[in-house]
Structure formats: C-alpha cells, structure tokens
Amino acid sequence: xxxxxxxxxxxxxxxxxxxxxxxxxxxxxxxxxxxxxxxxxxxxxxxxxxxxxxxxxxxxxxxxxxxxxxxxxxxxxxxxxxxxxxxxxxxxxxxxxxxxxxxxxxxxxxxxxxxxxxxxxxxxxxxxxxxxxxxxxxxxxxxxxxxxxxxxxxxxxxxxxxxxxxxxxxxxxxxxxxxxxxxxxxxxxxxxxxxxxxxxxxxxxxxxxxxxxxxxxxxxxxxxxxxxxxxxxxxxxxxxxxxxxxxxxxxxxxxxxxxxxxxxxxxxxxxxxxxxxxxxxxxxxxxxxxxxxxxxxxxxxxxxxxxxxxxxxxxxxxxxxxxxxxxxxxxxxxxxxxxxxxxxxxxxxxxxxxxxxxxxxxxxxxxxxxxxxxxxxxxxxxxxxxxxxxxxxxxxxxxxxxxxxxxxxxxxxxxxxxxxxxxxxxxxxxxxxxxxxxxxxxxxxxxxxxxxxxxxxxxxxxxxxxxxxxxxxxxxxxxxxxxxxxxxxxxxxxxxxxxxxxxxxxxxxxxx
Numbered sequence: 044x045x046x047x048x049x050x051x052x053x054x055x056x057x058x059x060x061x062x063x064x065x066x067x068x069x070x071x072x073x074x075x076x077x078x079x080x081x082x083x084x085x086x087x088x089x090x091x092x093x094x095x096x097x098x099x100x101x102x103x104x105x106x107x108x109x110x111x112x113x114x115x116x117x118x119x120x121x122x123x124x125x126x127x128x129x130x131x132x133x134x135x136x137x138x139x140x141x142x143x144x145x146x147x148x149x150x151x152x153x154x155x156x157x158x159x160x161x162x163x164x165x166x167x168x169x170x171x172x173x174x175x176x177x178x179x180x181x182x183x184x185x186x187x188x189x190x191x192x193x194x195x196x197x198x199x200x201x202x203x204x205x206x207x208x209x210x211x212x213x214x215x216x217x218x219x220x221x222x223x224x225x226x227x228x229x230x231x232x233x234x235x236x237x238x239x240x241x242x243x244x245x246x247x248x249x250x251x252x253x254x255x256x257x258x259x260x261x262x263x264x265x266x267x268x269x270x271x272x273x274x275x276x277x278x279x280x281x282x283x284x285x286x287x288x289x290x291x292x293x294x295x296x297x298x299x300x301x302x303x304x305x306x307x308x309x310x311x312x313x314x315x316x317x318x319x320x321x322x323x324x325x326x327x328x329x330x331x332x333x334x335x336x337x338x339x340x341x342x343x344x345x346x347x348x349x350x351x352x353x354x355x356x357x358x359x360x361x362x363x364x365x366x367x368x369x370x371x372x373x374x375x376x377x378x379x380x381x382x383x384x385x386x387x388x389x390x391x392x393x394x395x396x397x398x399x400x401x402x403x404x405x406x407x408x409x410x411x412x413x414x415x416x417x418x419x420x421x422x423x424x425x426x427x428x429x430x431x432x433x434x435x436x437x438x439x440x441x442x443x444x445x446x447x448x449x450x451x452x453x454x455x456x457x458x459x460x461x462x463x464x465x466x467x468x469x470x471x472x473x474x475x476x477x478x479x480x481x482x483x484x485x486x487x488x489x490x491x492x493x494x495x496x497x498x499x500x501x502x503x504x505x506x507x508x509x510x511x512x513x514x515x516x517x518x519x520x521x522x523x524x525x526x527x528x529x530x531x532x533x534x535x536x537x538x539x540x541x542x543x544x545x546x547x548x549x550x551x552x553x554x555x
Contacts, residue, residue: 107390126187140348161390169394250328291341347512
C-alpha cells in the first residue's frame, strides 16, 4: 500500500476514488458525495455567471454606439454569442475538469462571439470584407453549425464508456508513461537544441529585445530561403518545444511525487529547465498565443487536480482576452515601430486588432465562390508541412495568406480559423463532420485526462497528464489558424512525447 500512495501523493482524488452512481459518466460524483462547500459556491456563482456571459455582456455590446446594421448577420451573431456563453458557463460550473472543451468554448465565446458581435454593432472590422454581406451571414451560420456539430461529437463521446487498459497474463501493455532514461535524453536534447537556437540568433540578449528583432535575426541567419520557412520553423520548433516538454515532465514529477521533491538532482534539473525556458519561451520574444500555450500548460501541469485553478483560468480568460490580450503585443516591435495604444472604449480593440476570424471566414467564402473548393489540398499541405517547397513546387500556402493575396492586401499574415480550413476543402458538410470529430476527440481526451491525474492513473510519469494541458493551451493557435503555421510545433511535440513514451507496465512500481 505504501508504494501506491507514494507514487501518486499530491494528486487529488475527487473523481475516481469516491463512489459514483450507476450509469454516471466517469469521474462524476454522486450528489451526496460532492463537497458541500463547492455545491454552495456553484449555486452562488451559477446565476450571475450565466447572466453575465449570456445576457449582460452581449447587452452592453448591443448598446454601444455605432453604424452597424441590425440585419440577419446581427441576430445570428447575437445567437452565437449567447450560445457560446452558455456553453462556457457550463464548462466553468461543471464538476468535471474539461480542459480541451473548456478552452474551445472560451475561444469561441471571445473570438467568434463577443468580438465579431462588437464589430457588427460598431460597423467596423479589423480586415476589410471584400464580398457581399450575405457571405458574412453564411460565415456566422456556418460557425453556429460547426459548434453544434462539435457538441454532437462531444455528446457521442460521453455515451461511449472508457475502456481501462489493464495488463493481463499475455500482455504487459499499460498507459503511456515517460521512460526514465528517455526522459533524461530529452533533457539533453532540449539543452542542446535550445543552445543551438540561441547561438544561431547571436546569444541570449536578442531574446529580450522584441519579436521584430528575432524575426530579422532569423532571416539574416540563413535558415530562411525564398518562398520557404521550413528551416526557420524547424530551428524555432526544436529550440522551444523540447525545452517546454522537459520542463512540464519534471514539473509533474515534482508536483506528484514526494520522492522527487526530496531528490536534489531532480530539483536542480527543474530549475535549469526553468531558466532555459525563460530565455527561449519568454513573452518578450514570442507570439502571445505561444506564450499563452506555455503558461496554460505549466499551470495545468503543476496543479492538475485543482478544480479551482481550472475554473479560474476559464473565468478570468474572458476578462483577459477583452482587456489584456489586445495590448499584450508591447514587445512585438522595437521602440521605433511601436504603435501607441489608444482606445476610447473597452470594445474598440475588438474591432481594430487581433480578432479578424469571422470576417476572414466571410472573405474565404467569397474566395471559394470564385475558384471552388480544394478537396483536401489545403489540409494535405498542412499535414505535409515539413516538405520544402524546393521539393514540392506546388505546395499550398497558408489559407490566410492565399485569401489575403486574393484580396490584394500587402500584409497577408491573417487568421484562418479551423472552420475555414474545413470549408475551403470540403464545404459545409465536411466542416460539420470535421468539427464533430474534433468534439468527439476532445471529449474523450478530457475524460482520459481526468482519470490520468487521479490515484487510479499511471502516476507521475503519465504522458497524457502532460499532453492534454499542452494541447489545451495550443488550442488557441489551432483554432485561430492557419493550420500550416500551427502544424510544426504540434508535430515536434508529438514526436518528442512518442519517443520518450513506454507502454510497458512497471509491475514493481505498481504493486499494492
């Protein structure tokens, strides 16, 4: 009995160890077994939270002065905002921690709900809309359809029971855990790759200047060729991702293992990895979405079983997206290139910066109307991101870049939300099917993660307990798009986790 409690010490056990009623979803406690304090807290928060997200904030936006037309697009956008607000409130008030689903609905509520609704009311968009108004109506309707399909996929996943992978006499296969020796090799690779990345860019000082200087230094380093950014993506990906994964794995060990906290070598390695990440993954030299990934992955890894942390992240994420995020690009340019932040209203940044997802969906619909669907070509290009254009001359460009070029814009670093990627290739049917599959996969992953971070899970070495928080943070990048830009770091993370994982049940460590 001692070895079991030692290997999982520090893990909360509010979802599995206590009894559940027959037919309940995995990890849902019987009402009588739920903590009384949280039950009272949820009742106290449920009404103001739902009213705030679903009623108050949309009403405040609707009352803003502007030249917007209150037509079909206006009412559809209002419905989408209220729908996403209700689903986000459900995620926050849930007794289960749904990382991937919670982050999905937080993104939808802000980027596809509140921000586009403010744009419709005020009558201003971050990117010009080149097509007819009907294309915006279609875009909002398709996002609603995609969200409904996502919910349907999640519902189907909740109806399917999880199968426990238990070793038998014929097999020793168990859940994926980090192999101790391979984990040490990952640490070595992380330091070597990050050191090469730092030296290639001229030393640590450049990482504390601005993103503009980082971009210029990468361009001058010779890793970027004309028409291809594969070299730049690889050097940045391997310079950042292994260091982050190693830090997360050691953070989990320290957070869940008493023995690891008493081992000086483990603590020293964690401190060194933390210092390394402060250089290569700091918010000064990295995009806001990537630093948000780093921050969320670290928080959810350090406190995997804290329901309070989960609910706080989702609740404060809305405020941060409205107030902090639009102004968090202070270090994007150097002093000469800084643009002063001026805003007469708290909602003005939503129509002038960052949140161009809905209008870009409308522009993409207009673009597809002129040339037709690509029938898998764009998604294939994203999947084969690692193939240089020198080898594949007809390799597709980012969806946002192609639409921006068609629009005649000089700045083509535009978003292409996930709904758009499916629409370009397969239309409404393919988009609905793709979003349903994503909802299904997210719900299944959330349920497995909830089990992995309890005493019934694999313990401190659980790979899923690292992968789920990382994917949750990276969800913002995947949903914003384009996928071709987002695929690189995700593939590197998947490769690193696969190489350090072992599925052999370590019987000696799990004897009761």
